[in-house]
Amino acid sequence: MKILVLGAGVIGVTTAYVLGRQGHEVVVIDKADAVASGASHGNAGQLAYSYVDPFPNPSILKKLPRYMSGRDSGIKIKPVMNTHYYRWGLLFLRNCTAARAKCNMDTMLGLARQSMEAMQRLSTELPGDMLSEIPRGKIILAKTQADMIKLEKPALEKQASGFDVETLSRDECISKEPALSTWQGDFCGGLFAKAEGTLDPLRLCRALENASKKQFSVAFKMGHTIKRLNVCDNKVTGVTTNHGSITCDKVIMCLGAEANALLKTIGKSCNIYPMRGYSLTLPAGPQAPKMSVTDPLNKFVFANFGDKVRIAGFLDANLSEDKIKMRGKMLLEIAKRLWPEAADYSAENHLWAGYRPMTPSGVPIVETSPVEGLYYNMGHGSLGLTLAAGSAERIAKLVWQSMQKSSIKRREKNHVLVP
Ligand SMILES: Cc1cc2nc3c(=O)[nH]c(=O)nc-3n(C[C@H](O)[C@H](O)[C@H](O)COP(=O)(O)OP(=O)(O)OC[C@H]3O[C@@H](n4cnc5c(N)ncnc54)[C@H](O)[C@@H]3O)c2cc1C
Structure with a gap:
């Protein structure tokens, strides 16, 4: 054959x-x-x-105006006059x-x-x-108690399906991933997935x-x-x-x-539908994470790549290619502000962009x-x-x-x- x-x-x-x-x-x-x-x-x-939570869900509906008006830093969906875009969009809403x-x-x-x-x-x-x-474990951060509650319900479903996930307090997150003590953003806890890897x-x-x-x-x-x-x-x-x-x-x-x-x-x-994302690969900093840390609010992840750290995320639809550098710069600035010691941000970074088949x-x-x-x-x-x-x-x-x-x-x- x-x-x-x-x-x-x-x-x-x-x-x-x-x-x-x-x-x-x-x-x-x-x-x-x-x-x-x-x-x-x-x-x-x-x-x-x-x-593996699918992107379309009831909570996304009220966020769509933000995504479509360019006010969200992580997700930018530019409306265009194109039948494929409208057909895909209607099916997404369904x-x-x-x-x-x-x-x-x-x-x-x-x-x-x-x-x-x-x-x-x-x-x-x-x-x-x-x-x-492969480095093991992943923490998904929750900024507020309300975010924590949003992580808890799917966590129960995942446990019922046999996945080893647990919710952690802020201190428990730091004891799993000590580098999080230098995280500059707010977080009150997170979801820990033991079997995930990089x-x-x-x-x-x-x-x-x-x-x-x-x-x-x-x-x-x-x-x-x-x-x-x-x-x-x-x-x-x-x-x-x-x-x-x-x-x-x-x-x-x-x-x-x-x-x-x-x-x-x-x-x-x-x-x-193609939706673009970006990554930056930098030398590991003094407080580089051992496991992956996802920040759902800013829509990116810090991942351990040995002596390097990869910061990847964002989701853009219909943004022209000349915006790639600008989005890469934005990713770098947000990452640096949130976790200044995770990577050597002064080193030459490798900006990459790719299209997710959504x-x-x-x-x-x-x-x-x-x-x-x-x-x-x-x-x-x-x-x-x-x-x-x-x-x-x-x-x-x-x-x-x-x-x-x-x-x-x-x-x-x-x-x-x-x-
Ligand atoms: C920023 C970012 C971060 C991501 N992080 C993760 C992650 O952490 N974990 C995860 O699981 N996934 C992640 N993804 C998603 C993942 O990268 C994609 O789902 C996956 O790479 C899709 O693989 P693919 O083989 O379908 O497509 P591709 O890797 O794009 O391969 C398609 C191939 O088809 C070829 N091709 C297309 N048209 C033709 C043609 N006409 N003739 C010949 N060749 C052709 C292309 O050259 C290409 O090599 C991420 C994506 C992005 C953008």
Whole structure:
């Protein structure tokens, strides 16, 4: 079975690895020269299995005017005249009811649990100690008692789903992460998630690329821009790239925020909207955190990257690219004010910006498409690294199930009795 995986971000390379492990011949295609050149390159590196709360929920509704008028420092959604934006926005609003938010949260927790287990399996397979050495634990800060109450209810749901999370007082937060004693903002406590970790997404993607090339029949065609999906009689037959056509039996789309452009070539579309975020990677300061610390109020996280600290966050829609530097500067200034000793802010910082592939429900699209042989693994929003391993296993299962079905059909056609 020859399978094309389109896109070499964290979703694509993890999918290729798992399909390769299953014994398929896999070819990964990406327009970039190296793996993890899109949203997977400089993200916050959080394996945030219990912090998968979907963005649409009832409480977001009253915050939308702030986000859309540019008054919020962390989230800026600029209204534009564009049918995709309006369609996505209406679907987003539909997902802001309590019932849908609960249903989406349950779906996310299920995928997160599967991803945690699948990542543990990967950690035993990948060479080196990359996955066993990951810094553990994450604290999500609550500024006021009201914020604390907002964290408590979902914490109970997460505990009921088997996640090891607990609410902590301010002093308990500081005893878990002593560097928080130098935090300059207000906080009265937080939520502690013990099993969450930090993993450099670029290192993971490179390790998966190397392991899948070495151990399995997986090839990478980098520098290939996919121009078109080729479909005949509602069955996918391959793709056309700037270097010619490639045929196959199945195609897995892992194109992140750019999936729509290719789907248009076969008259289809998906509800994925690109929302930009930023990261700064700086040398660790004298009070660098050992674990991750998320500030939901300012919408960013401080993550331990060994001798470096990565500060990542913000969420912008429809802001032009010439605003990237300005947003990076804003992130730096807020971080410096809140946690002056966490990083060496005077050093040269590496500003990076990437586009999260956001769905209106917050739940990724991991499914078979209406076109035979075409599968979707995309729309992982702010959680692609966290959910990559579980999503890849789900796709591999769908591929396996379809092969089983075809083999049963073939046997029936040949009049062989099926037990
Ligand atoms: C600031 C920020 C912080 C984040 N922090 C976290 C975090 O801590 N934890 C977490 O789990 N997630 C985090 N995320 C989200 C995560 O980065 C994404 O969900 C994830 O990277 C999406 O992976 P992907 O493989 O779907 O997309 P991408 O990594 O964008 O990969 C898509 C690939 O498709 C290729 N491509 C697109 N179109 C074509 C074409 N026509 N031809 C050929 N190739 C094409 C691109 O070159 C790209 O390499 C963060 C995101 C941002 C922006």
